[in-house]
Amino acid sequence: MSINLEQLRQTQQTLAKQVILTDAFCQSVKFIGGTDVGFEDDGHVTKAAIVVLTYPDFKVVEYHIARIKTQFPYIPGYLSFREYPALIEAWQQVTQKPDLLFVDGQGVAHPRRLGIASHLGLLLDMPTIGVAKKKLCGQYESLPKQAGSVTPLQDKQEQIGWVLCSKNNCNPLFISAGHRVSQDSALKWVNLCLRGYRLPEPTRWADAIASNKPLFKNFKHAQ
DNA sequence: GCGACAG
DNA sequence: ATCTTGTCGC
Numbered sequence: 001m002s003i004n005l006e007q008l009r010q011t012q013q014t015l016a017k018q019v020i021l022t023d024a025f026c027q028s029v030k031f032i033g034g035t036d037v038g039f040e041d042d043g044h045v046t047k048a049a050i051v052v053l054t055y056p057d058f059k060v061v062e063y064h065i066a067r068i069k070t071q072f073p074y075i076p077g078y079l080s081f082r083e084y085p086a087l088i089e090a091w092q093q094v095t096q097k098p099d100l101l102f103v104d105g106q107g108v109a110h111p112r113r114l115g116i117a118s119h120l121g122l123l124l125d126m127p128t129i130g131v132a133k134k135k136l137c138g139q140y141e142s143l144p145k146q147a148g149s150v151t152p153l154q155d156k157q158e159q160i161g162w163v164l165c166s167k168n169n170c171n172p173l174f175i176s177a178g179h180r181v182s183q184d185s186a187l188k189w190v191n192l193c194l195r196g197y198r199l200p201e202p203t204r205w206a207d208a209i210a211s212n213k214p215l216f217k218n219f220k221h222a223q
Numbered sequence: 224g225c226g227a228c229a230g
Numbered sequence: 231a232t233c234t235t236g237t238c239g240c
Contacts, residue, residue, distance in 0.1 A: 037230070037231080038231070039232070042232085043232080074229090075228095076228040077228080080229095083230070104230075106229050110229080115229065116230085117229095130229085133229080133230090134228085134230090135227095136228070136229045137228080168240070169240065174229080211232095
């Protein structure tokens, strides 16, 4: 398999123009989804997890895991091409489609404004929000490690997202609009989904499912 | 040239 | 992302 980054770059630039940064979903949110990707067999298998939670009580409605052969390497700035195939496969198994989807990674806080959250949002035609644990690009002023503190993430005179301290003494999260949501709403929804942990509930559950963490193991045991 | 670099 | 023990702090 050969990779033409120049071509993929063109693809991103074209798709980026289709991203909608306004709140085009006005219905009440009753279900929120979360996605995360993990790897198995030394990276040869991509494992995608999608979870659907009720809002605002965050009960697990359903979850799905898809495993496919990994067919693209990790290249900063091109993460979506590595992960979206598995995510789409998992998405097709979802019965109760959520009103809003939290994606692990950047939304428009990306060099070409098409992080995985935006890319997936376009492919699924869904409102998405990017929740990343690390910065990909942009600059921001240092902020206190106090839950609730937030500062804009900027790139060339443009706000591309937010840097949010979601829990005391924890590293901040990098929040950005994915698709069909405004930057303000992206931040608002993340705050509405925080429950005392660093990660908002949809992301926390998806992470636990994709990586088979205690939260998920205990949940299965109780089922 | 050098550092930075989602998962 | 993943491989992994103990350890420090709230």
